[in-house]
Amino acid sequence: MRREVVLVSGANGEIGHGLIRHLAEQEQVLVLALDVQPLDRQLRDYCYSCIQGDILDNMLLGRLVVEYEIRTIYHLASILSTKAEYNPETAHRINVEGTLNLLRLAVEQAQWQGKTVKFLYPSSIAAYGLPDLETKMKAGKVKEEQWLQPTTMYGCNKLYCEHLGRYYNNYYRQLAADRASVSIDFRCLRFPGLISAETIPSGGTSDYGPEMLHHAAQNIPYACFVRPDTVLPFMTMPDAIRALIKLEAAPKKSLSQLVYNVTSFSMSAQEIHNVVKKHFPNAEITFQVDTKRQSIVDSWPADVDDLDARKDWGWRPDYDRERAFDEFLIPAIKQRYATQ
Numbered sequence: 464m465r466r467e468v469v470l471v472s473g474a475n476g477e478i479g480h481g482l483i484r485h486l487a488e489q490e491q492v493l494v495l496a497l498d499v500q501p502l503d504r505q506l507r508d509y510c511y512s513c514i515q516g517d518i519l520d521n522m523l524l525g526r527l528v529v530e531y532e533i534r535t536i537y538h539l540a541s542i543l544s545t546k547a548e549y550n551p552e553t554a555h556r557i558n559v560e561g562t563l564n565l566l567r568l569a570v571e572q573a574q575w576q577g578k579t580v581k582f583l584y585p586s587s588i589a590a591y592g593l594p595d596l597e598t599k600m601k602a603g604k605v606k607e608e609q610w611l612q613p614t615t616m617y618g619c620n621k622l623y624c625e626h627l628g629r630y631y632n633n634y635y636r637q638l639a640a641d642r643a644s645v646s647i648d649f650r651c652l653r654f655p656g657l658i659s660a661e662t663i664p665s666g667g668t669s670d671y672g673p674e675m676l677h678h679a680a681q682n683i684p685y686a687c688f689v690r691p692d693t694v695l696p697f698m699t700m701p702d703a704i705r706a707l708i709k710l711e712a713a714p715k716k717s718l719s720q721l722v723y724n725v726t727s728f729s730m731s732a733q734e735i736h737n738v739v740k741k742h743f744p745n746a747e748i749t750f751q752v753d754t755k756r757q758s759i760v761d762s763w764p765a766d767v768d769d770l771d772a773r774k775d776w777g778w779r780p781d782y783d784r785e786r787a788f789d790e791f792l793i794p795a796i797k798q799r800y801a802t803q
């Protein structure tokens with residue numbers, strides 16, 4: 464008998480770490496973890512099975528469906544915004560072709576099983592592209608359909624994959640005579656910059672927030688690569704996991720759209736610096752602006768409108784700005800480095 468599993472791609476990444484533990488402990492599902500790197504030892508116990516492999520490897524994906532009945536996919540694997548600029552074509556292959564492979568796998572699974580397969584996809588504020596800083600600061604809370612002109616390969620990939628999800632959800636093989644009636648149930652969140660207490664991001668452009676915090680906690684000097692007045696929306700990792708789980712569980716009829724903004728709090732780099740200094744008074748933080756990375760962040764909104772997520776499926780972050788730092792990030796990060 465093939466076991467019913469939840470597939471998590473990019474399992475070893477920042478979201479994967481929190482999500483896998485939550486799925487195994489709270490949701491009692493069998494997790495099939497897929498990552499191009501070997502899965503962290505502490506995550507293995509939470510997984511039913513761990514596969515090391517590439518989402519571009521169709522043979523591998525074919526073997527997975529032989530062995531497992533995949534009911535839900537959390538497709539987290541991605542090359543983030545800064546890293547993607549160093550090799551845009553490779554990033555495109557991983558971010559777009561990888562997503563296409565998993566969408567096709569999901570649709571085939573749905574047709575074999577005669578049941579809808581849920582496909583959860585984290586998109587990003589990188590899908591937005593505001594033309595200049597003045598527009599960004601005037602734009603206020605950006606809505607899902609506004610300013611969709613991303614300037615990075617990662618942002619273009621995320622936006623296009625949102626469209627692919629919509630296509631597979633609504634129109635896949637729309638002209639085929641034998642078109643199946645069941646398909647995928649695509650659900651997508653546009654995340655702000657995420658801050659985890661457990662892991663450090665690699666290759667993103669909102670990384671200065673978490674990097675400032677983790678460097679200070681380890682007593683390592685940090686040069687912030689954006690101006691102090693740079694504002695982005697952020698969210699703690701536990702809230703990001705909750706958002707994914709809550710969107711997955713929402714009744715289909717309550718969802719008025721496939722792509723939802725979610726956010727917790729917006730902060731300037733100076734304000735992050737101030738909070739970090741309050742808790743780690745000896746932290747050495749300087750500002751050394753990287754103008755190219757700065758212009759990427761300047762094209763991302765300072766805030767997003769997540770009213771539809773709040774209305775449709777009851778989204779509400781647990782951690783506002785004060786609680787995020789005082790009650791979660793600072794104590795958890797202090798504990799993380801104290802026990803090393």
Ligand code: SER
Nearest residue numbers: 543544587667668669
């Ligand atoms: N945090 C991501 C990045 O900086 C944006 O989704 O690339």
